[in-house]
Amino acid sequence: MTFEASARPERTVALVSWTLSKNRVNKANPKTPAAKWNRDMLRWLGEAVKKDPEVDIASLLSKNYSDKLKLLKAEPSRAKGATRSFPPDDVRSRFDVTAAVSTVFEPSTELQLFLQNDKSLSETLIDLLDESEVLYKSVWAASVMVFRVKETFAVKVLANEDNASTEHQSLTYLREHLPGFPVPQPHGLLRFGIYSLLFTSFVPGINLETAWGQLSDSEKQSISAQLNALLSQMRSLPFPDGMTVGGVGGLPCRDIRRSTRVSRKPIINDQEFQDWVFSGAKTVSPVYTRLLRSLLPTLPVKCVFTHGDIRPANILVQKADDGSWTIAAIIDWETCGFYPEYWESVKATNILTPREESDWYNYLPDLASPNRYPVQWLVDRLWDRNMENS
Structure with missing residues (x-):
């Protein structure tokens, strides 16, 4: 069978292609943590542009923006080693047992003893957090969470290492210069993937x-x-x-x-x-x-x-x-x-x-x-x- 000239086959093919692609469109989910993160960022950028229409938008974005967006878009199944499943806005759903763990501030003797076992450090951290009690969760998707680990420790998980480092050094300074001042005792700071884990003593209240x-x-x-x-x-x-x-x-x-x-x-x-x-x-x-x-x-x-x-x-x-x-x-x-x-x-x-x-x-x-x-x-x-x- 052949097409007559008046049928314009290229138009027919384009029409069929458009129809198929239209039927295959996947509607984006506006409720994912990544979507919420982008909406929050757009809202904040919009306010910045209102104040200064000529502002350099690129300079406003955090250097961790892309890394965090990729992490929020990742499927929860990437968090290998987790013993339980967590909602996408729970930072524990983002941990990957293959991610590198490094020391920012040396763990205390008590914490080192607590972390010692026959598993890798990443597996140990994931297991501990899987079993921990949530003390605090920020309104920003998987941004900051605080957990009670067993009876002894609290751990603050956040994506901003500068904040975590400042807090650890501040707590250390207070414990050294104002003994007895009511603050948690610092027990070390670890980097796990893009997250910082600040360990302190748990304070009831x-x-x-x-x-x-x-x-x-x-x-x-x-x-x-x-x-x-x-x-x-x-x-x-x-x-x-x-x-x-x-x-x-x-x-x-x-x-x-x-x-x-x-x-x-x-x-x-x-x-x-x-x-x-x-x-x-x-x-x-x-x-x-x-x-x-x-x-x-x-x-x-x-x-x-x-x-x-x-x-x-x-x-x-x-x-x-x-x-x-x-x-x-x-x-x-x-x-x-x-x-x-x-x-x-x-x-x-x-x-x-x-x-x-x-x-x-x-x-x-x-x-x-x-x-x-x-x-x-x-x-x-x-x-x-x-x-x-x-």
């Missing part, structure tokens, strides 16, 4: 965010006073001679807002710290910048040991037999270091919005309260909306 609604006015005041006393202890640590502003051991300054901004050169005092903070916006005129900076006090500012993220979710409390509440531990030290004394109050209200309904902010301890540093706090609130990482 519930986070203050969960307990806050149960507390009376006097109990809230008591917690605030306890927290202020702990902040005072932290500020008793001297700013070491020759140390730069930022994390312990010479780590750079970190300003976490919607995303993290890290200083690229050493900062030695508050003036240079302000220079760095005020260099974080690209769409603000020099006139506006000078006006805001002129409002700041000109007196010298001390650098003190700072947590950098004081909020109820990062405070563990316990209820005694007599009904009183005490602070069991302060956790999440990935943003701490030596910073200007007003920085604690600026960061304690980092997630405060005009629609906030929790009265926690009415009980902020004095050393972390905007009332103590009202000008610095207000100037940062104005400047925040212009920051490239807000």
Whole structure:
């Protein structure tokens, strides 16, 4: 059989091909962890472009973006060695027994004994986490999870090694310089594939965010006073001679807002710290910048040991037999270091919005309260909306 010229066979073939391809289209699943990750990234990038239409979008993407996207797109079956199946937003579904394990900070003697057996280290870690209790899971798909391992340890699993390293060094510094201060004891930091596993001691208790609604006015005041006393202890640590502003051991300054901004050169005092903070916006005129900076006090500012993220979710409390509440531990030290004394109050209200309904902010301890540093706090609130990482 032959086609007549008027039949236009090339058009017929194209039509058949289009029809077949249309029938074979696989609809994308918008509910996968990878899809959620991309939507979150697009939302954040869109806000950044609104602030600066000419922003370099490539510079905003984390260096780990592609690696994490590939990991989220991987089928759970790739996590070989798992004894149980986990949902895609559980980081344990992403571990692969063939992934490399390396040491960032040497495991403690207790942890080494705990990890010793006839299996490979990757198999041992997977088995331990398979059997562990979930203490915390971030809203970002498989981004940060905290587990209780047996009765002794807690392990924080996160994709950001810089955060994990800062927290381990901060906990070590506190244990050495403020013995008895209520923080978890660090037990080592391992890298497993693209993830960091920060091991600490397990501290019994519930986070203050969960307990806050149960507390009376006097109990809230008591917690605030306890927290202020702990902040005072932290500020008793001297700013070491020759140390730069930022994390312990010479780590750079970190300003976490919607995303993290890290200083690229050493900062030695508050003036240079302000220079760095005020260099974080690209769409603000020099006139506006000078006006805001002129409002700041000109007196010298001390650098003190700072947590950098004081909020109820990062405070563990316990209820005694007599009904009183005490602070069991302060956790999440990935943003701490030596910073200007007003920085604690600026960061304690980092997630405060005009629609906030929790009265926690009415009980902020004095050393972390905007009332103590009202000008610095207000100037940062104005400047925040212009920051490239807000």
